[in-house]
Amino acid sequence: MKKLPHARHTIAMRLNGIDRNGECEPRTLLSDFLRYELGATGVHVGCEHGVCGACTVTIDGVAQRACLTLAVSAEGCDITSAEGLAPEPDKLSELQAAFRRHHALQCGFCTPGILMSCADFLSRVTQPSEAEVREMLSGHLCRCTGYSNIVSAILEVALQQAATQQVAAQQVVSEKTEDLPDA
Ligand code: FES
Ligand code: FES
Numbered sequence: 001m002k003k004l005p006h007a008r009h010t011i012a013m014r015l016n017g018i019d020r021n022g023e024c025e026p027r028t029l030l031s032d033f034l035r036y037e038l039g040a041t042g043v044h045v046g047c048e049h050g051v052c053g054a055c056t057v058t059i060d061g062v063a064q065r066a067c068l069t070l071a072v073s074a075e076g077c078d079i080t081s082a083e084g085l086a087p088e089p090d091k092l093s094e095l096q097a098a099f100r101r102h103h104a105l106q107c108g109f110c111t112p113g114i115l116m117s118c119a120d121f122l123s124r125v126t127q128p129s130e131a132e133v134r135e136m137l138s139g140h141l142c143r144c145t146g147y148s149n150i151v152s153a154i155l156e157v158a159l160q161q162a163a164t165q166q167v168a169a170q171q172v173v174s175e176k177t178e179d180l181p182d183a
Pocket of ligand 2: 104105106107108109110111141142143144145
């Protein structure tokens, strides 16, 4: 029998590294599905029309507004929410630790969404300028911090990442040099 348009569908996806599934209507937003069906309450819901950025998650590695995405369209996707950032239950990611060090949050409502945009941004832009960081942050509304401490935290992590990549590149060069036959 044909399914009615409002009938509930079973949706399967990978959330924070774990295969999950749940039921939703065709019109259910991904933000509601993640929060209320799968329990990912780090997905915050503010404006529900793509302005505030609080609901941002990464879908197949790309930061996107969960409130502008239908849950059914995320079938089979690999989704990460703020709950998936920490490498271990008692250990913060570098980005989360930098936010804490720099006092980059107050009420914390905007924070999970900003962290997810940053995770995507820093995976693509290795040495961002302050202007580039501020441009990325322009997709997020924070009513508390004034943004300066958030910018400082992100720039610190970007510097750390650049230093780590430089050390790794130097190691590769020295290993290749060692492999060269003696003249
Ligand atoms: S709740 Fe999605 S952008 Fe505001
Ligand atoms: S820390 Fe309160 S909205 Fe950003």
